[in-house]
Amino acid sequence: MFYSKEEFKENFSMRLEQQEQPVTLQTAYSILAGMVREFVKRDWNETNHFYQNEQRKQLYYFSIEFLIGRMLGQNLMNLTIYELVNEGLGELGYDLAELEEQEPEPGLGNGGLGRLAACFMDSLASLQMPGHGCGIRYRGGLFSQVLKDGFQTEHPTDWINDSAGWDIRREDLATYIPFFGEVQPEHGQRFKASLTNAEWVKAVPYDMPIVGAYGKTVNTLRLWQAELPEQHLLPKADVETYKQHVVAISDRLYPDDSTEEGKILRLKQQYFLCSASLQTILKNRDFPVSALPKHVAIQINDTHPALAIPELMRLLLDGEGLSWEEAWGITTHTISYTNHTILEEAMEKWDSSMLEQLLPRIYMIIQEIDRRFKEKCHQENLDSEAKKKLSIIEDGIVKMATLAVVGSYKVNGVAKLHTEILKMREMKELNEHFPHKFHNKTNGITHRRWLMKANPELSSLITSVIGNEWTKDPVKLHQLNEFVQDPVFLGDFKSVKQQKKNQLTEYLEKNQTIKIDPESIFDMHIKRFHGYKRQLMNIFHIQMLYNRIKEDSAYRPYPRTFFFGGKAAKSYRFAKQVIKLINTVAEKINNDPVASKHLHIVFVEDYNVSRAEKMFPAADISEQISTASKEASGTGNMKFMMNGAITLGTFDGANIEIVEQIGDDNAFIFGVTAQQVMQFEEEKTYHAREIIEKDREIGQLISELLSGKLSKGLENIDFIRSQIIDENDPYFVLKDLQHYARTHNRVLAVYEDTLAWQEMSAVNIAQSGIFSSDRTIQQYSDEVWDLEKIYSR
Structure with a gap:
């Protein structure tokens, strides 16, 4: 697109002249962002074509948060044209820093969990590794904080608008997510079932380019948006209320879960993310499903995406017709889990009755995972306390961290001390049962x-x-x-x-x-x-x-x-x-x-x-x-x-x-x-x-x-x-x-x-x-994901 300051100035000036309205800083930002998107598009397409043609193993990083920050300046930096553009704009009377301030802050995360995911995305692309993010496109984000008389007040984050435009809607990859309904077992198939009378939600992906250093590798952050499905999937009555429930799924990060309604919404979000992402991964493969672990690695970032384990089982059992043993073998060689906490409150737990009502087929699969794991543990000489700690379902509660460990092939903490505490105290019994699973990967930053x-x-x-x-x-x-x-x-x-x-x-x-x-x-x-x-x-x-x-x-x-x-x-x-x-x-x-x-x-x-x-x-x-x-x-x-x-x-x-x-x-x-x-x-x-x-x-x-x-x-x-x-x-x-x-x-x-x-x-x-997160990602690749670099430069 442009390879010199003069080319840039000429291109930018031409686009300014084509504007019918008076040029504002927002206009100038939109023009520059559009130029960068065009610049990135070629390498993004080449990267995706390479993945399709070479069939390299790809990582999918499931996270409820991606605190990516503004994209313009970072993309210019990673494309190595930041100084060129900065000087060129200066000569045209614009300040690049001022244009960067016009970009809305993406409302996709809250704290360290989401920022870590964003740093990992940058490092994967910069190290030329095939790794993508899977998240939710929150319309209102977490919230914007405004102080009134010293009190925090919360307001929706308005970040999605045409001027930002870093993501591309992919209607062709839309999929459908079922909630509620009744499970109908298939005759003669012990572990295969179908869901009837479900409430359906349409999941539409928006793809955002993640530009690696020097711009050659451009990976994808896929953000899912919840929408009403087509007419034939809508309920016959009260469509307006139905629409409100659907839109709420991708409306806010971390809805207030102090109420029953808030808990259900948060659980919906987690399943929505996992199901949409997994359906797309399986639908767009060009290899036999039995080879999934050779072609795909899925990392779940904390317990929020732990439902990926029973959801992958559902898709393999009900969609692919595999036996339980085949499906479990694939699942437990594809998914790995990062734990981010030792705090009891953050070790997610869900009420069994809520999970059974909202996701009946998923709950049935979790019950079977729990039953089989308990049966296996029963063969060992364990005391009652150890058996309790190893239970996935206990006293009407589903323990998501335990599910995540049982259903993953690797489990990591994020600092040496944290990992040791997990192994010696919080997950002591799980570590003793699965000593080969636990490892440390100290966090990093880009x-x-x-x-x-x-x-x-x-x-x-x-x-x-x-x-x-x-x-x-x-x-x-x-x-x-x-x-x-x-x-x-x-x-x-x-x-x-x-x-x-x-x-x-x-x-x-x-x-x-x-x-x-x-x-x-x-x-x-x-x-x-x-x-x-x-x-x-x-x-x-x-x-x-x-x-x-x-x-x-x-x-x-x-x-x-x-x-x-x-x-x-x-x-x-x-x-x-x-x-x-x-x-x-x-x-x-x-x-x-x-x-x-x-x-x-x-x-x-x-x-x-x-x-x-x-x-x-x-x-x-x-x-x-x-x-x-x-x-x-x-x-x-x-x-x-x-x-x-x-x-x-x-x-x-x-x-x-x-x-x-x-x-x-x-x-x-x-x-x-x-x-x-x-x-x-x-x-x-x-x-x-x-x-x-x-x-x-x-x-x-x-x-x-x-x-x-x-x-x-x-x-x-x-x-x-x-x-x-x-x-x-x-x-x-x-x-x-x-x-x-x-x-x-x-x-x-x-x-x-x-x-x-x-x-x-x-x-x-x-x-x-x-x-540096480059070090962290290299360690993950070497010891967990087994990725290969896609280019040599």
Whole structure:
């Protein structure tokens, strides 16, 4: 399409002239996005033709979330024409950054689970591996977060419009998903059945190109949209209500499941994703179904797509006419499972009666899987507790994590500690039964978005001292170790960091009318709001600092700006109260004439990928303070590390592996260990009230909290109070609080030594390459999926 700046300018200008309406920034964005789509289309078609002709094994990554972020800039970056386009637009009077801001943020994810899936898609294409995503095209996304009087309010995300247009509707691949109905066994066929009187939903795929580095390989993210089926499949009465139920399936990410209706909708979403994707995979194959494991690998990202196991069985039994043994052998050699949590609440469970009503054939198959597995376990000498842990269906509940393990050929955790906890505690009995299944794959992030795109200034600096090989092989960032004590390099890095802080300051002043001291320490805690992520501990500590400033006229610490960003689930009252508490304390501190010179709190509204790209490069401190043993891995810790921020955190998730790479002296670690936490939980020897009674500072803090003083009313902290007092502080906030405070004091002491701080930052960057998702994907391919690269360049 264009291979030089002049060709680009000529093409872009011609399209501008063809516009009948006055040209706006939105118009210019649409023109540029259209040009890029045309540029990508050729390689996308070539990639798909190669897959069809060469019959290479292909991966399908099933995920309820894909937090992909804006596509224009990343596609330009991966096509290696970002600078060409940026310069050409500049000469035509346009700013590429301004055009990128016109693109709506895709509402396809919430947190680390979805962002990991997006990074994996980028790495698969960049490593030239045949791997595709399968998700849902949520019209309204998760929600857009708007703060009103410090409270989170939720609004639909309006991201699907003609101007974005990265996806292509594939009506030719539409399929139909059955819900409800009655199961009719086939005569003479023990395991074959048909479904009658079902309610049908039409699933229409929208395909989005995933452009790999250098643009040659373009894989596909397939997003399914729920629509009314054709007339003959519609009910005879009340079609309007039927339509509402259908449209709701692909309307919102994570519907409120605090109600029966919400639970049914979430279950519908999960089956809709699995059935539509599997039907298409089987329908479009050109090999015998018995060879499916040789041609297809399916990775289920957490338990949301665990229904892929019984659904694949249904399609093989009822559609292909296979025996149970044949179908089970194919299923358990095709599907692998990633676990992302040890939290009981996140180990999905469904009420048997709900599952049987909504998906009667699927429930029948799950019952048979459970019956056969129990029969097999019965032959072993197991105690009653072990048998209970190995049950898929127990006391009227279907345990999806157990189903996922039993029906997969590989099961992985996402950090060394997480995997060990799964093997030794949460899934101990399953690991003993299937010792060959469990393995670790530590998460990773794509350096192409989180360093090269988000921080081109730092990327250029790195290239100026070690060359550009690291852009293809990020592990080669370790060559920076030769420069971590070079005062010239460290000075240049300090300048880049200040530049990114200035840019973030200007952005937030423009978009949230917030004034920030760019010379202050930027301390960032940006992630999904949850009790175990302990945003509560962070704001408790800031309140303690405020109290000390007010009580001690000699205490005037180095200025710090504390950034918070993230969303609380709509029905998660505790997390929403923490957001309110942060904003109430912020209002007080930010308006205090003395304290505001030393402490400043910023809550970044509607935190998303685009805002994250501006925040990670500007950070000095990376808050990774989850309760040890609760964070599976984390990927924010890796993004901060790659941009030179220093981890202040617990020995949890991938923090442990980060410290293994950089050494104890280049991070600030505090808090009780995972082993101690698990011991406290088992022996019930932790008592939060004792800390409140014995520690004067914490006692004062909790007294202020319980009076309603910190939250403008007791009604705004009742869930926080319940967790800290009635539930005995299950995430050990008070247990770790003073150690956390002392560690912050250590941070300030080191920060005052500029060269020492910059050296720590440089070591973090130099050792961050191992946390590239390219490494993670290569490990998956070698040890789980058995993929081959499709091109040689």
